[in-house]
Amino acid sequence: MIIPFETIINGILTDGYGVADNFITPDEVAALADQLHQRLSAGKFKAAGTGNEQVSVENAVRGDEIMWLDDATATPVEKAFLLRISEFVSYINQTCYLGLRDVEFHYARYPTGTFYKRHLDQFRNDSRRKLSVICYLNTDWQEEDGGQLALYLPGAVVDPERQIIISPIGGRLVCFESSLLPHEVLPAIHERLSITGWLKTG
Ligand SMILES: O=C(O)CCC(=O)C(=O)O
Ligand SMILES: [Fe+2]
Structure with a gap:
């Protein structure tokens, strides 16, 4: 499991973002997608807000529906995902000293x-959001x-901003600094x- 962690961190340090495939296995992708649909059928999803206004449905900005994960109500497959994330956080804290203390994740x-x-x-x-993490299902x-x-990667003095396109392939994890990358x-x-989630400082 260390290999995808290393790939992601190296990507963040050298390019400003990290991508690793097979962060979770195809079986885990299928089980989480299935779990997501069960949660959806049970009416657990809500239209996402944009953070400052209270959850008014901002269709013009974003059209996704979300459900926050929570340790207390997580099913085994969700717990396994959160455990993998906590291993990733430990790895980052040992290698990069970011002082990550907390996480929050939603479908x-x-x-x-x-x-x-x-x-x-x-x-x-929430200025404690340090790293943004997305795992596709x-x-x-x-x-x-x-x-x-x-x-959108910042350009240098003469270079224009660069756009990087990432396909949302199942099992792929993307991570970047929350305050830096539009x-x-x-x-x-x-x-x-x-x-999707955030790794947060204390
Ligand atoms: O799902 C993604 O690829 C990005 C989602 C996102 O930007 C967000 O939820 O803030
Ligand atoms: Fe985002």
């Missing part, structure tokens, strides 16, 4: 036609399914599933 479901416009994750209401994702993540979710042509 996200983008129905067909939805997106999340360009934004930064360090919301006005889309089995058999195809290019025509849309919903790619676009990251990003957006391009329109999903097919339902798009993920678990």
Whole structure:
């Protein structure tokens, strides 16, 4: 398990973002996607807000629905995911001294036609968000399914900003500094599933 952790950290240190495939196994992707749909059918999802206004449904900015994960009510497959994240946090704290103390994660479901416009994750209401983490739960994702993540890397003096496009392939994990990288979710042509979260300082 150390290899994807190392890949992600090296990516953040050298490029400003890290990506690793197979952060979770195809079986775990399928089990989490299934669990997400069960939670959805049970009415546990809510339209996501944008952080400063209270959860008014901001369809013009983002169209996803979310459900926060919580240790107390997590099922075994959700617990296994959160455990993998806590191993990742321990690894980061041993190698990068970021002083991460807390995590928060939610499922996200983008129905067909939805997106999340360009934004930064360090919301006005939580400056403790240090690293943003997204793990995709889309089995058999195809290019025509849309919903790619676009990251905007700052340019140097003469270079323009660079756009990096990341496909939301099941099992893939993306991580970047919450306050630094503007990003957006391009329109999903097919339902798009993920678990998104933040690694936070104390
Ligand atoms: O799902 C993604 O690729 C990014 C989601 C995102 O930017 C967010 O929830 O803040
Ligand atoms: Fe974001």
